[in-house]
Amino acid sequence: MSPNDTNRETMTLFSPQLAARLDGLVQKYPVLRSALIPMLLYAQDEVGYLSDAVIAEVAARIGITELDVRNVATYYSMLRFKPAGKYNIQVCTNISCMLRGAYDVYERFQEELGIGHKGITADGLFSLEEVECIGACCWAPAIQVNYEFHDELAPGGVRGLLDGYRGRAKAEGKAADA
Amino acid sequence: MPRLVSHPDEVKIVSSRFGMGATNIDRYIELGGYASAKKCLQQGPDWIIDEMKASNLRGRGGAGFPTGMKWSFVPKQSAKPKYVLVNGDESEPGTCKDHLIFLHDPHAVIEGTIIAGLAIGARLGFIYLRGEYRYLIEIMEKAVADAYARGYLGKNIFASETEFQVVTQTGAGAYEVGEESALMESLEGKRGVPRIKPPFPAVVGLYGGPTVINNAETIATVPHVIQMGGAAFAAVGSARNGGTRLFSVSGHVERPGVYELPMGYNLKKIVYDVAGGVRGGRKLKAVVPGGSSTPVLLPAEIEELGMDFDQVGKAGSMLGSAGVVVLDDQTCIVEFALRTISFYQHESCGWCIPCREGTDWLKKSLTRFHAGFGEAKDIDNIQYLAENMLGRTFCPLGDAAAMPTLAFVKKFRKEFEDHLNGKPCPFAKHVELAVI
Secondary structure (H helix, E strand, O other): OOOOOOOHHHHHHOOHHHHHHHHHHHHHOOOHHHHHHHHHHHHHHHHOOOOHHHHHHHHHHHOOOHHHHHHHHOOOOOOOOOOOOOEEEEEEOOHHHHHOOHHHHHHHHHHHHOOOOOOEOOOOOEEEEEEOOOOOHHHOOOEEEOOEEEOOOOHHHHHHHHHHHHHHHHHHHHHHHO | OOOOOOOOOOOOOOOOOOOOOOOOHHHHHHOOOOHHHHHHHHHOHHHHHHHHHHHOOEOOOOOOOEHHHHHHOOOOOOOOOOEEEEEEOOOOOOOOHHHHHHHHOHHHHHHHHHHHHHHHOOOEEEEEEOOOOHHHHHHHHHHHHHHHHOOOOEOOHHHOOOOEEEEEEEOOOOHHHHOHHHHHHHHOOOOOOOOOOOOOOOOOOHHHOOEEEEEHHHHHHHHHHHHHOHHHHHHHOEOOEOOEEEEEEEEOEOOOEEEEEEOOOEHHHHHHHHOOOEHHHOOEEEEEOOOOOOOOEOHHHHOOOEOOHHHHHHOOOOOOOOEEEEEEOOOOHHHHHHHHHHHHHHHOOOOOHHHHHHHHHHHHHHHHHHHHHOOHHHHHHHHHHHHOOOOOOOOOHHHHHHHHHHHHHHHOHHHHHHOOOOOOOOOOOOOOOOOO
């Protein structure tokens, strides 16, 4: 299959926006395979994880085997093969954050959500991960929710932060219903 | 938005446009932007490399290799295309300087990439950011699009006959990819495992072509070197260490933040003066001077220590990525060592056995030790394991794990001994009581 083919399956697997973005990636590099990692990440952003269908589709777009795709994908810690919550909470506990109370923050998230490392709440709204350094050492303790950074988060701020995301999900749900 | 800090001793060169709205291309130009690239286009590669050599600019990623010399190693004639690769995979714990560069001054990265390309005769440059920096990738991509729209990038840059293109790239979570050969593997769409050297990237690099790989801070510094002149930039720093450095100061200090200080600036002053001293008036226990891979220093060792590559090296540690992590007297060194090695165990790519197995056993030993199940022989065993990792791997990750571990054991042996025989850790709240 040529990289620019958009067959029926693709149409349902990816939104038109994502499909267009992946088509753009194909043009971007001197060697097509350089598009592999961004393709996987952007597809995951939309689909939620690297499902078998996503891997097959990306393999076809790059022109390599599914095994090749899995071989690469398993190396990178941000790529996952199971769904995460709508909001994936990543708590850095590396040294700079640890020194400023990251484990207290992480524990508070566990208490509030009733889940542990790589856990997901029953409603699918939140998942939780303890992660390595996210490059916010001077604003510790820091976390990321999906791609959003939250700096200098105290345990006391955890509940409010979660409520903010709950509100956002509710607003999105209402907008979708309307 | 990350907090910006300021101190009177700062010499703001690389950070001079932070907080000035320079993500906007017009504002960047108003603040002197793209003048250096235009000048370099007129002056040519030999002049650029001479200025870079005169500047004594050394690689900000951690190794401290002279930038001008690195560029001069790229062959003038090459059958394969040459490339510039900007390393924005910033992942060394304790380091968050590139974060601010991408956030506040993305065009400086583009301009530095153009200049590097002109110096080595490349027509394509890549700017690779770690995947976690998605919002910064978006800022970079907008800046690249704006530079194309102005004709600063493309087939005829600044209306000349010279072509230079820039492509941004995202990672997807891997510390190891910050190592230059693993970075190239990742950019080629592969697992980020290191390549053996030689050949060095300047000869056989990305897609097999000669490649210059520079840290994002190094690249963002380049336009300033050209603007000031190499000699003037060198004069700001200390001997053989040109210019300034962005120090990420974190941990137990009153005012953590990224401070731009001249190379050679005293470490004690960074802790007590610039960053406001140890938090809550506590006593200083130790300082990690250059990111988590650099051996820890005791308070007595920072008294007279100038922060440049040579002086920190002489003191038995490394300037590294200039991530200064400050530990107060309530910190458990065993726990800190365990958290450090856990990181390297997690990030070891597994390619080289001494690193893969060494980090794993060190983590197991330290976990057991910290939980109060250690034995006296474990202390020597930890040292033995770490010593046997040194210099035995393709890339420096093995060393990065072993060196700090050795320093923790050597400099805080008594504290390790205090953890022996089931004694509870005298400091930590978070003792994992799992027995391995």
